[in-house]
Amino acid sequence: MATAEDTAKQPQHEPGTIDLGGDITLLVGREDAQVGLLVSKPLLSLVSKYFTTLFSATFKEGGDAATGKPIKLEDDDPKAVITLCKILHMQYEPSGVSLTSNELLDLAIVADKYDCVKPLALSLRSIFPDTGIYRAPFIDDANLVCASYLLDHPSLFRRYTQAIVKDHTTSFKNLASSGMGQRLPMALWLKLESKRAKILVGITASLTSNMVGHCPYPWRCLRARAITTAQAINMVEAGLLPLNIRSESISTVLEKMAKLKPVHDVSGARACTGGCPTTKLEAQTSYDDLRAQYDTECTGLCLDCVKAGGKNEGKCRIEHA
Numbered sequence: 001m002a003t004a005e006d007t008a009k010q011p012q013h014e015p016g017t018i019d020l021g022g023d024i025t026l027l028v029g030r031e032d033a034q035v036g037l038l039v040s041k042p043l044l045s046l047v048s049k050y051f052t053t054l055f056s057a058t059f060k061e062g063g064d065a066a067t068g069k070p071i072k073l074e075d076d077d078p079k080a081v082i083t084l085c086k087i088l089h090m091q092y093e094p095s096g097v098s099l100t101s102n103e104l105l106d107l108a109i110v111a112d113k114y115d116c117v118k119p120l121a122l123s124l125r126s127i128f129p130d131t132g133i134y135r136a137p138f139i140d141d142a143n144l145v146c147a148s149y150l151l152d153h154p155s156l157f158r159r160y161t162q163a164i165v166k167d168h169t170t171s172f173k174n175l176a177s178s179g180m181g182q183r184l185p186m187a188l189w190l191k192l193e194s195k196r197a198k199i200l201v202g203i204t205a206s207l208t209s210n211m212v213g214h215c216p217y218p219w220r221c222l223r224a225r226a227i228t229t230a231q232a233i234n235m236v237e238a239g240l241l242p243l244n245i246r247s248e249s250i251s252t253v254l255e256k257m258a259k260l261k262p263v264h265d266v267s268g269a270r271a272c273t274g275g276c277p278t279t280k281l282e283a284q285t286s287y288d289d290l291r292a293q294y295d296t297e298c299t300g301l302c303l304d305c306v307k308a309g310g311k312n313e314g315k316c317r318i319e320h321a
């Protein structure tokens with residue numbers, strides 16, 4: 001039986017004692033940077049079918065496990081396996097420094113590989129950031145989307161898909177063909193891409209539809225002309241040029257919309273006839289309502305629906321907005 005001392009005798013391995021009473025050592029990582037982890041065989045067998053099989057005597061490693069010889073996990077990232085084992089052995093203490101999005105993705109990959117997704121579920125909220133990382137690079141939010149998908153966590157997945165749609169302009173095209181992107185279905189990336197585009201097109205249409213055309217006689221309607229001019233100035237001052245909206249992130253566009261002023265100062269301009277529709281315009285042009293509408297529309301995706309390849313209503317673990 002391997003003990004902590006036995007592992008410590010091998011100087012090339014930096015032994016990590018996850019479980020003081022552990023009965024098996026995992027050697028994680030490639031030869032030159034291998035880490036030995038003393039862990040509990042019964043515990044890992046209990047939480048994961050993969051480890052049950054690995055430790056069972058029919059396999060070579062199982063044979064090794066029975067004799068107490070270390071088990072090699074050469075293809076894995078040592079840091080991720082350490083975090084995984086610590087969480088499973090209740091030894092993980094979140095420090096002041098949170099894990100990077102890359103480390104969280106690596107953790108998700110090993111948890112998925114070793115069939116430890118379910119036992120990890122309860123711990124995820126304390127180690128994953130609450131929302132997307134504020135103003136993080138695209139790749140960070142992409143890592144979080146992939147990690148929450150692999151860890152099968154619907155509420156984290158909804159948060160991170162919301163962040164990646166809302167806060168970025170980067171296309172999902174390159175991501176979809178990357179090694180990481182291919183871990184997730186292509187349909188997901190397409191869905192995120194079209195969701196973002198749809199909202200930006202909607203905002204553009206809403207902002208421009210209130211301009212010219214509300215009055216059937218805009219060329220002789222002082223009020224329609226005054227409103228059109230006021231709105232155009234309004235948009236320019238807020239930095240919202242209709243043709244540019246689609247190249248900005250939804251967050252940025254919504255922030256700029258907050259700067260739009262309601263068109264009140266044209267109420268003095270004379271309308272063309274008693275039935276001029278522009279007199280109703282102020283009620284229609286509540287930019288705050290418009291902004292709230294698109295903010296609400298920009299929710300993240302339901303993981304269960306994504307995995308079911310469409311609407312999975314009634315069977316989803318989160319409530320649909």
Ligand SMILES: [Zn+2]
Pocket residue numbers: 215216217218221222223224271272273276277278
């Ligand atoms: Zn008019």
Ligand SMILES: [Zn+2]
Pocket residue numbers: 302303304305306312313316320
């Ligand atoms: Zn759903």
